[in-house]
Amino acid sequence: MIRMNELSTPVPPAAPLAETRLPIIAARGLTRIHGPGCLRCLESTGGTTGRNLCPHCRSVVAVAGVSFDLHPGEILGVMGESGSGKSTLVRLLHLDDRPTSGTAHWRGTDEGGHALEVELTACDAAQARWLRDRRFGMVYQNPHLGLNFQVTAGGNIAERLLTAGEGSFRAIRDRALSLLDRTEVPRNRVDHKPGHFSGGMQQRLQIARALAPRPQLLLLDEVTTGLDLSVQARILDLILEIQRRTRVAMIVVTHDLGVVRLLAGRTLVMRHGRVVESGITDQILEDPQHPYTQQLVSSAL
């Protein structure tokens, strides 16, 4: 007889309804225009104009008016075709680039674990370096941007731990080996340079390097693009496992609907630098509202 109602496993209390947790990133109106810019840049691009190049001043409106909240522990997908502004957006958050206008507020902790807030669009170079070295992690589509090909796999992780202020050789070695284990890079490859690795292993090493200082925000830009499906699956598995274990907030940039379906709870859809639609990922995929999203989803089926 089945008596499942008598099972003894405790049921946890329901999560509080009003999510009172504050966002780790609050972006408002982020805009990045390459070129001189003019008063008509915004009205002459995006929407139904079908372009991101201003015909009046030849500036490129890479990102325009992007607002979103990223909550702790959340994976936010950013989906769009090539040139839609996805990489520019994460580069702004990673402080690799500065916006023309708009704000991005970061909430995290300082070295002592105390609450710390930084307006990313206004921070100085030293603060930016501290955030990149110790609070943010970035994984690029191109492994040459995220790895040092002159040093070994272990050296890549050690470099990042050193810049994050870790001084003990032993601690660095132990952490490097545990990161390699976690990202499934065999320990016997620790003294090999990344140039000798497969594409999938290079991406896993990039993830290990990005995670080394235990960042509070992980940005992933097309990290599975161009890899075989089985290699992609392994990386996607790994990303979710990391999220489950560390609860690090992530922004996952991709042009692949399958990637957001598997990874992201919520998704922004970008076109010509604008967010045309945002929502819970399965709603974006099964009940897209915007004509552009409908076209993206139906052409992917």
Added chain:
Amino acid sequence: MNPSDPTPVLRVEGLGKSFTVHAAGKHLPSVTDLSFAVHAGRLTALVGPSGAGKSSVLKCIWRTYLPESGRILLSTGSGTGTDNDAVDLAAVDEHAVLALRRSAMSFVTQFLHVLPRQGTLAVVAEPLLALGVDAKAARERAAELLRALELPERLWDLPPATFSGGEKQRVNLARGLVVRPRLLLLDEPTASLDAHAAGLACAAVNAAKAAGAGILAIFHDPDLVRRLADDVVRLPAPLQPAA
């Protein structure tokens, strides 16, 4: 309806949903002015001809579809018996919906979107882990459900991707029941099961009901409606033939 239970788990009031397909210039009505309730410890069956919008109703409640009009009031279980005690799923923000999906409701469909390499026991235990239940307790609860549904133990470490339709469906049902949701949404949960497995699935659904869940279900087989439903909501034939 059950008048002796004034605070249903779910109250749907005047739900409307249609789809605008921009490329085709089409507007397709799916659900019109639908109202019903789901009560704790009872199963409400949604019945109606194909294309009547049964699955759309479930997807509106789960917020896979954006409801267009009406209210979808989910009791938060605080037991004050007033409207303040409920949250409108048609209106709350995305983070609140995602939190309620984790803690208060489950949706068992015919499809399973899970990580390709994750083993079955982990797939079933995952909703509990996401709620912070300790790993051992989560695995035990998952194992109990898989055992009750007679999924052979030798399959528990394997990813469900390669399983038969019937095996996948049992994994899906176990995953939906593992958290003991206040509201359970079932879309043809036994469609690919043989008679014996369907019987086990029905027993599992009845056990969830006995434990107090409010259940809203679509069944492919009218006999299952007769066997399992306490309340029946009939949807009219579609205004326009569905695609």
